Amino acid sequence: MAIDVPRRWIPCFKVLVHLAALYPLINLYYAAFSDQLGGDPVEAVIHFTGIGALNLLLISLLISPLAKRFKLIFLMQFRRMIGLYAFVYALCHILNFLFFEVQFDLQLFIEEVFERPYITLGMSAFLLLTALAVTSISKLRRKMKSRWQILHNFIYLIALLVVIHFYWSVKSEIIEPLIYFAMYAALMMFRLKKLRGWMKGITSS
Amino acid sequence: MIIKTTSTSDCKEHDVTDENVYHQRRELIKKMGFLGAGSLLSSSAGASILDIFRDDKIPSSLFSQNKLDYKAINGFDEELTPEAKITGHNNFYEFGVEKQQPAELSQSFNVNPWTLKISGEVENSLTLGYDELYSSFDLEERIYRLRCVEAWSMVVPWIGFSLADLVKKAKPTSRAKYLAFETLYDPVQMPGQRSRRLGGGIDYPYIEGLRIDEAMNPLALMSVGLYGKTLPPQNGAPIRLIVPWKYGFKSIKSIVGIKFVERQPATTWNLLAANEYGFYANVNPTVDHPRWSQASERRITTGGIFAQNRIPTLPFNGYGEQVADLYSGMNLRKYY
Numbered sequence: 261m262a263i264d265v266p267r268r269w270i271p272c273f274k275v276l277v278h279l280a281a282l283y284p285l286i287n288l289y290y291a292a293f294s295d296q297l298g299g300d301p302v303e304a305v306i307h308f309t310g311i312g313a314l315n316l317l318l319i320s321l322l323i324s325p326l327a328k329r330f331k332l333i334f335l336m337q338f339r340r341m342i343g344l345y346a347f348v349y350a351l352c353h354i355l356n357f358l359f360f361e362v363q364f365d366l367q368l369f370i371e372e373v374f375e376r377p378y379i380t381l382g383m384s385a386f387l388l389l390t391a392l393a394v395t396s397i398s399k400l401r402r403k404m405k406s407r408w409q410i411l412h413n414f415i416y417l418i419a420l421l422v423v424i425h426f427y428w429s430v431k432s433e434i435i436e437p438l439i440y441f442a443m444y445a446a447l448m449m450f451r452l453k454k455l456r457g458w459m460k461g462i463t464s465s
Numbered sequence: 466m467i468i469k470t471t472s473t474s475d476c477k478e479h480d481v482t483d484e485n486v487y488h489q490r491r492e493l494i495k496k497m498g499f500l501g502a503g504s505l506l507s508s509s510a511g512a513s514i515l516d517i518f519r520d521d522k523i524p525s526s527l528f529s530q531n532k533l534d535y536k537a538i539n540g541f542d543e544e545l546t547p548e549a550k551i552t553g554h555n556n557f558y559e560f561g562v563e564k565q566q567p568a569e570l571s572q573s574f575n576v577n578p579w580t581l582k583i584s585g586e587v588e589n590s591l592t593l594g595y596d597e598l599y600s601s602f603d604l605e606e607r608i609y610r611l612r613c614v615e616a617w618s619m620v621v622p623w624i625g626f627s628l629a630d631l632v633k634k635a636k637p638t639s640r641a642k643y644l645a646f647e648t649l650y651d652p653v654q655m656p657g658q659r660s661r662r663l664g665g666g667i668d669y670p671y672i673e674g675l676r677i678d679e680a681m682n683p684l685a686l687m688s689v690g691l692y693g694k695t696l697p698p699q700n701g702a703p704i705r706l707i708v709p710w711k712y713g714f715k716s717i718k719s720i721v722g723i724k725f726v727e728r729q730p731a732t733t734w735n736l737l738a739a740n741e742y743g744f745y746a747n748v749n750p751t752v753d754h755p756r757w758s759q760a761s762e763r764r765i766t767t768g769g770i771f772a773q774n775r776i777p778t779l780p781f782n783g784y785g786e787q788v789a790d791l792y793s794g795m796n797l798r799k800y801y
Contacts, residue, residue: 295769298565299554300617302763302770361763363775368758376756429756431615432737433562433665 265334277338281345284312285352302360309356313349314422316342318443321419325450340396343415347393350386378428385421388414413458416451419444528572528702530694535604535624544766545608546619548692554765555699556613557718559648559655562665567699570656570663574698576719581704585725586641589634598689598704601634602626607686607707612748612782614712618762623707624690629681637677637725644680645730646673646706647722667737673717674730674744675708676791684709684787710781710788712746743801747792748782752801 265273288308292301320343327335362368373383392412395401401408423444427437448455553568560567560574581598583591593601604624612618632644650658650670657664679685686707689696696702701718708715714734724730734742741755750760762778781788792800 289770292770295767295772297770299550300564300763300765303564303617305770360770365761365775368761372758375758378756431665432558432667433662435662435666 270334270337273338274341277341277345281316281342281348285309285349302356306353306356306361309349309353310426313346313353314419314426314440316346316349317415317419317422318440318447320346321415321447325447344393344396347389350389354383354386378425381421381428382425385418385425388418388421392418410458410461413454413461416448416455416458419447528574528697530690530697532694533599533604533624533690535606535690535693537606538608541608543608543610543620545622546765547767550765551619551621551691552697552699556615556713557657557699557701558665558667559657559669559671559719560699561657561663566663568697571698574654574702576698576703579703579721581720581723583631583635583723583725585645586638586727587725588636588638591631591635595703599695602630602687604689609684609686609707609709610782611707611709611713611716612762612778614714614742614746614754614759616754616757616759616762616778617765618776618778618782619765622692623686623688624693625686625688625704625707627683628685628687628706629683631687631723632677632680635725640727641725642677643726643729644675644677645722645724645726646675646717646720647724648672648717649719649721667733671717671733672730673706673715673732675706675715676729677725678791679708679788682788682791684784710747710784712742712748714742715746745792745797745800747788747797747801748778749780749797749801750778751780752798 288297288305291297292305295301297304320339323335323339323342327333358364358369362372373379392415395404395408395411404411423437423440426440427434430437554564555567556564557567557571560571561569577595579595579598581593583593604626606622606624608620608622610618611621648669648671649655652658652669655664655669658669675685686709687704688701688707689704691700696705698719701716701720704720705718706716706720715732729744732742732744734746735744748759753759759778761775764774764776766772766774779785
C-alpha cells in the first residue's frame with residue numbers, strides 16, 4: 261500500500277525542510293558574530309557545519325530506503341534538496357576553515373589541504389560532492405542520461421570519505437565517529453546489490 | 466619569589482579586558498541551549514545528532530570561588546583573554562571532551578577537603594590540605610600565554626606560587642630526577658572518568674611529568690587561582706600546574722599527587738599517541754603536530770568570530786630567554 265500525500269502539501273513540506281536546514285545555520289552565525297558561541301567560536305562553527313553536513317548526507321541516503329520499504333514515494337521529492345543542503349553545510353565548513361581558522365592565508369590553506377591526510381580526504385569528498393551538486397540541475401541530468409546515475413552513486417564513496425575524515429580528525433574521542441561508521445554501514449546494507457552493479461558500471465564505462 | 470624582568474617575552478598591560486562578559490555567562494549558556502533547541506541537527510555548538518543522549522544539564526548553582534590575597538603585578542602588553550572565555554573553553558576531559566562541557570558538568574565538584582601529597586625521593590614528604598594550598602606559600606599574580614597543542618592560545622592572569630618553592634620545601638634527594646604529577650581519580654565526581662564517551666577514551670587518572678630542572682625553573686607555577694579568585698573546577702581547582710613554555714596538556718589540573726622519581730615518568734597523552742605528543746611538549750613552531758601545523762596559532766580574546774587573530778607561534782611560547790638553556794644540546798625534533 262503506497263502512502264501518498266496530497267500534491268498541494270509538498271510545497272509546505274519543502275518550506276519546512278528549508279527552515280529546518282537554514283535556521284540552525286543562521287542561528288549559528290548570528291551567535292558566532294555576536295560572540296555568544298563560547299570560548300572559541302571558530303572551532304564551534306567548523307564543528308557544527310562539519311557534523312551538520314555529515315548528518316544531512318546520511319539523511320539524504322536514508323530517503324530512498326525509506327521510500328522503498330514503506331512506499332513513501334513522496335519522500336523522493338526531498339532528496340535532492342537535502343543533498344544540496346549537505347553541500348551548503350560542507351561549503352560553509354570549508355569556508356569557515358579558510359576565513360576563520362587560517363584567516364585567508366592561502367599558502368597555509370593549501371599546505372594544510374595537501375599535507376594533512378584527513379584534510380586531503382575531506383577536500384576530495386567536497387570536490388566530488390561539488391560535482392554532484394552542479395549536475396543536480398534537471399537539464400544536466402537529462403543530458404547525462406545513464407552516466408548521471410553512475411556519477412551520483414559516488415555519494416556512497418563521498419559519505420565513506422567524510423566518515424573517515426571525521427574519525428581521523430579527533431584527538432582521542434573515537435566513539436562518536438565509530439557510531440557514524442555504524443550508521444553508514446547500515447545505510448549501505450540496503451544497497452548491496454546496487455553497489456555491485458555500480459562497480460561493474462564504473463569498470464565497464 | 467617574584468618574576469619581574471623586562472625581557473621581550475613579558476606580557477604588558479594595556480587593557481585588562483572586560484570581566485563583564487563573565488556575568489553574561491549564564492545568559493550565554495542559556496542561549497547556546499536555545500540555539501539547538503529548535504534545530505534538526507543538534508543541541509549545542511558541539512553539534513551532533515548524538516547530543517540527545519547527553520545529560521549536560523546546566524547546573525542550578527555555580528561553583529563558588531573565593532577572593533584571594535595575592536601580590537598583583539602591573540605592566541603587561543598583550544590583551545588578556547576575558548574570564549568568560551578562560552572559564553568557558555576548557556580541555557578537561559574528566560568533565561567531558563567538548564570545550565563547553567567542563568564548565569557545564571563540573572559546577573558541583575567538591576574541592577574541600579583536598580589532599581595534595583608530595584612524596585617519593587624527598588627528605589621531607591608533605592601533605593597539603595585545602596587551606597594550606599593557599600597559605601603555605603606567598604601567592605602572586607603571573608600573566609602567562611597559554612598555548613594549546615590544538616593551535617589556539619589565551620593570555621591568562623594566574624595566581625599561584627613557584628613550583629620551585631614547593632620543591633625546595635620537599636628537599637629532593639640526589640636520586641630525584643623527575644616529578645610525576647597525578648590528577649584526582651574520582652569517577653563519582655568526574656563523569657568523564659565514568660564514561661569512555663564523555664571522557665574521550667583516555668586512561669585515568671591523568672598523569673604528567675617534568676624533569677626536576679624544569680620544575681625548578683622560576684616560570685613553573687602551581688596555580689590556585691585566576692582573575693583574582695580561586696580556580697573554578699573547569700580550570701583545575703583547587704590546584705594545577707602551569708608551565709607556559711609547554712603545550713597546555715602538560716599543565717595538569719586538580720593535582721592530588723606529586724612524586725619525585727628517578728626515571729622519566731609516563732604521561733597521559735604520550736601513552737595515548739606517542740607519535741603526536743612527546744614527554745617534553747615544548748611549544749615549537751618548527752615541529753608540526755602530525756595532523757596540523759604548529760607554526761601559528763589563533764589567539765582567543767574578546768569579540769566574535771572575526772576577532773580571533775592568527776599570530777605566529779614563538780619558540781618556547783616566547784619564553785625562550787628563560788628556558789632555552791634547559792634544552793641546550795638536545796635535538797628538539799627528536800624530543801618533541
